[in-house]
Amino acid sequence: MRPQDLSSFFDLAPAGRTLAEVDTPVPVIDLDVVAHNLSRWQARCDALGLANRPHIKTHKLAPLARAQIASGAKGITVQKLGEAEVMADAGISDLLLTFNVVGRAKLERLAALARRTDIAVVVDSDAVTEGIGWAGETAGRQIRVLIECDTGAGRCGVQSPAAAMSLARKIASSKGLRLGGLMTYPRTGGRQQMAAFLAEARDLMRADGLLVETVSTGGTPDMWKDDGLSPGMEYRAGTYIYNDRSLVASGAATTADCALTVLATVVSCPTPGRAIIDAGSKALTSDLLGLSGYGVLHGAPEAVVYAHSEEHGFVDVSKLPTPPKVGERVRIIPNHVCPVSNLFDRVVIIRGEAILGSVKVDARGTVW
Amino acid sequence: MRPQDLSSFFDLAPAGRTLAEVDTPVPVIDLDVVAHNLSRWQARCDALGLANRPHIKTHKLAPLARAQIASGAKGITVQKLGEAEVMADAGISDLLLTFNVVGRAKLERLAALARRTDIAVVVDSDAVTEGIGWAGETAGRQIRVLIECDTGAGRCGVQSPAAAMSLARKIASSKGLRLGGLMTYPRTGGRQQMAAFLAEARDLMRADGLLVETVSTGGTPDMWKDDGLSPGMEYRAGTYIYNDRSLVASGAATTADCALTVLATVVSCPTPGRAIIDAGSKALTSDLLGLSGYGVLHGAPEAVVYAHSEEHGFVDVSKLPTPPKVGERVRIIPNHVCPVSNLFDRVVIIRGEAILGSVKVDARGTVW
Numbered sequence: 071m072r073p074q075d076l077s078s079f080f081d082l083a084p085a086g087r088t089l090a091e092v093d094t095p096v097p098v099i100d101l102d103v104v105a106h107n108l109s110r111w112q113a114r115c116d117a118l119g120l121a122n123r124p125h126i127k128t129h130k131l132a133p134l135a136r137a138q139i140a141s142g143a144k145g146i147t148v149q150k151l152g153e154a155e156v157m158a159d160a161g162i163s164d165l166l167l168t169f170n171v172v173g174r175a176k177l178e179r180l181a182a183l184a185r186r187t188d189i190a191v192v193v194d195s196d197a198v199t200e201g202i203g204w205a206g207e208t209a210g211r212q213i214r215v216l217i218e219c220d221t222g223a224g225r226c227g228v229q230s231p232a233a234a235m236s237l238a239r240k241i242a243s244s245k246g247l248r249l250g251g252l253m254t255y256p257r258t259g260g261r262q263q264m265a266a267f268l269a270e271a272r273d274l275m276r277a278d279g280l281l282v283e284t285v286s287t288g289g290t291p292d293m294w295k296d297d298g299l300s301p302g303m304e305y306r307a308g309t310y311i312y313n314d315r316s317l318v319a320s321g322a323a324t325t326a327d328c329a330l331t332v333l334a335t336v337v338s339c340p341t342p343g344r345a346i347i348d349a350g351s352k353a354l355t356s357d358l359l360g361l362s363g364y365g366v367l368h369g370a371p372e373a374v375v376y377a378h379s380e381e382h383g384f385v386d387v388s389k390l391p392t393p394p395k396v397g398e399r400v401r402i403i404p405n406h407v408c409p410v411s412n413l414f415d416r417v418v419i420i421r422g423e424a425i426l427g428s429v430k431v432d433a434r435g436t437v438w
Numbered sequence: 439m440r441p442q443d444l445s446s447f448f449d450l451a452p453a454g455r456t457l458a459e460v461d462t463p464v465p466v467i468d469l470d471v472v473a474h475n476l477s478r479w480q481a482r483c484d485a486l487g488l489a490n491r492p493h494i495k496t497h498k499l500a501p502l503a504r505a506q507i508a509s510g511a512k513g514i515t516v517q518k519l520g521e522a523e524v525m526a527d528a529g530i531s532d533l534l535l536t537f538n539v540v541g542r543a544k545l546e547r548l549a550a551l552a553r554r555t556d557i558a559v560v561v562d563s564d565a566v567t568e569g570i571g572w573a574g575e576t577a578g579r580q581i582r583v584l585i586e587c588d589t590g591a592g593r594c595g596v597q598s599p600a601a602a603m604s605l606a607r608k609i610a611s612s613k614g615l616r617l618g619g620l621m622t623y624p625r626t627g628g629r630q631q632m633a634a635f636l637a638e639a640r641d642l643m644r645a646d647g648l649l650v651e652t653v654s655t656g657g658t659p660d661m662w663k664d665d666g667l668s669p670g671m672e673y674r675a676g677t678y679i680y681n682d683r684s685l686v687a688s689g690a691a692t693t694a695d696c697a698l699t700v701l702a703t704v705v706s707c708p709t710p711g712r713a714i715i716d717a718g719s720k721a722l723t724s725d726l727l728g729l730s731g732y733g734v735l736h737g738a739p740e741a742v743v744y745a746h747s748e749e750h751g752f753v754d755v756s757k758l759p760t761p762p763k764v765g766e767r768v769r770i771i772p773n774h775v776c777p778v779s780n781l782f783d784r785v786v787i788i789r790g791e792a793i794l795g796s797v798k799v800d801a802r803g804t805v806w
Contacts, residue, residue: 091543093541093543093544094541127748127749149748149749150716150749169705169716169749169750170705170706170714170764172703172704172705172716172764172765173461173462173703173765175459175461176461194706194708195706195707195764197763197764197765198705198706198764201765220708224712224745224752225708225714225747225750225752226705226706226708226714226750227706227708228708229708229709335540335541336540337537337538337540337566337594338538338562338563338566338594338595339563340562340588340593340594340595340596340597341597344592346538346593346594348518348537348540351723351725351777352777352780355719355723355724356723356724356725356726356777357719357724358724377592379593380495380517380776380777380780381495381517381518381537382537382593382594384592384593395565396538396540396563396565396566397540397541397565397569408748409719409720409724409748412720412748412781413780413781414803415803435782435783435803
C-alpha cells in the first residue's frame, strides 16, 4: 500500500534538487516513513479505543501536527508554553501541556492561551494548582487540569493515589479550574506499577463522586506492548513519528521506520578506518540512552559515530567494504531524535531520494 | 581591582528588573566575571608572547568577540562558515576557520567571505586543499591555509610531520593559496606529544625554505600549564570566557570564574530530596565530559542535576540545609558551556545581581 501523501500539509521552500546539493549538516525527513508511522499507530489506537494525543516536542512542526490531527489524533501534547503558543497560532485547538506552569510571566501567557484555545495543563502540588487557578480566573474561564502522578519514573507527580485524591478535591473546589483526570509519564518497562497506581487513584476519585474524564499515559518505547494499558484512556507518544536508534535498540521500531536522518558531509579521512563528518554534538546531541556512540550510518549500522566534538563526528568506517571519501554525503540515524529537531532552524523534507523542499522548525527556540 | 566594564559593547533589550522577573530557563552571563576571565588570559598571552585568537563558538556573540579584540586578541577563531559570516558582518576582520570547508555551496560562501575579509582556513588532505584553492581562485585572492595536524586528539589532521611537509609543498605551489603555517587541536594532557610533532613539522618546512608564519594550538583545559607551549605561537581558547563545571573539575577554573549559569525555576518538589527544574537536556545538553550528572547549583555545588529529560532537570537537594520551594529560582553551572549557548536565541546579561538586559545570540542557528 502506498503511504498517504503528507506533502499537502507543507508550504515548502526550495532546498536543492538532489541530496548532494543540500548543504550540511541538516535533518532530512522522509514523509513516506512519517505517513507509515502515523497510520500504523493511529490504527492501533483506533483498535484499542485509545485517544491518540501525540507529543509534538519531537518534530516541533505545525504541518506535522496538522497531519497527526487529520489522521485521527484527538489533540496534541506540548511540553512548554512556547510550543503551545506556536501550535495554537497554527490552528490546533486541543492542547495538553504536560509540564507544571509556574511563575507570574508564564501564568499570564497561560491565561492568554486559555482565552483563545482549549488548553489543559497538569499539576502535582497545591502551589502549582493555586497558580493555574489564578490563570483560570484571570482568563475568565476554567482551565482543565490533570493530576500528574509519579508512577515510577521519579520525575514530577504526586507520590500516592491518596495524594492524587487530595489534590483532586482541591481542584474540584477551585473556581478557575476544572478537574480533567489523571496523567503520568511512566517509567519504561514499568507499566504494571503504573496501572496499579492509576487504577487506585481513579477508584478513590470515583468513590468520592469526582469525574475522571481521562487517564493519560504515554511513552514511545512501550507503545506496542499490550500489558498495563488499562486504565489508560489516552496515549501520548512523541518519538514514534520519526523513531531513532534507541527505539530500534529497544525493539519498538526498525531502521526502515526511522524517518529523520542527519545529512552530513565527510570532511576528513585521516586514517583508513576513521571518517570525520560535519555533524557533531551541536547536530546529533550527546544523548546516549544507554547506547555506545552517538548514531549510526543509515543503511550501514555497523558504522558508528563513536565520538564527537561540537562540530565533528568521528565515524568508525573500518567495517565498511567501501568507506566514504572526503566530500561524500552520509546520513546518520541519531540516538535520540527529539533534541535533534531542537537544534535546527530548518529541516529538509524528502520522499525516498527525492527532495521536496525545506521548512522552518516552527516551535524551535521557544524556550524563553 | 574593579573589572573593566564591558557593557558598552552591548546594545541591550530589557529583561526584567530582577532575576525573579526574568523568564526561565535562560542563560545569564555575568559581565564582570567575563571581564576578569578575558583580562587574566590576555595578560598571560602578553607575558608569554603568544598571539591570542579566542574561539567564539563558546559565546557566539558579536559584542563579546569585539570585547576580546579590544582587550588584545589578534583575531578570532570560528568553527563554521555561518559563524564566520556573522562575525565578518559584525566588523571582525581577522578570522581563522578551524574546520575543513568541503563542498561546492560552502566553497562559494568561503570565496565570498575571502573577498571582504581576512579569513584563513585549515586543510588536512589534497582533496580539501584543492577545494580551498578553487575558492581562492574564484575570489581572486589567495586564501591563507594552515595545515591541521593530528597530534594525538585522533580527530582531523595529517598523521605525521612528513605528511604535513608534503601538504605544505602542495599549498605553496597552489595559485589560490598562501601557506599560513601549522594548526592543531591537542589532546588534553597531550602537550609534549603535540610539541614534538609540531616542532618536527616546522623544522622540515623551514629546511625546505618554506615560511612557517604561525603555529596555532589551543584548548582551555591546558591553557594555564607551562609545559609544551613551544613551538606554539598562537593560542585558541574558547571556553575560558565563561568556564564551566568541567573546567572547575580539571582545575582550570574556580566556580567564581564561571560567568554563565542557566537560570531555572523549581516547578516540583515531589519528595523531600528531589527538586524538578524547568531546565533539562534542551537547556543544559547531555554533555558529561567525564562528570556525574548534568550540572550543579551555583553557590551550592553539593546539589547536583543528577538526571534530566528534555525539559526537566532532576536536582538532588537532600544535602541543602534549606531546599528550594516550588517557584524559587536557581542557577545551574552546566558541565560544558559551549553547546548551551547553541540552544538559546537570547541570553541575559547581568552584573552580580543586577540585570543589564538581554541580547540575541548572533551566531546561533547558523549551522545550515
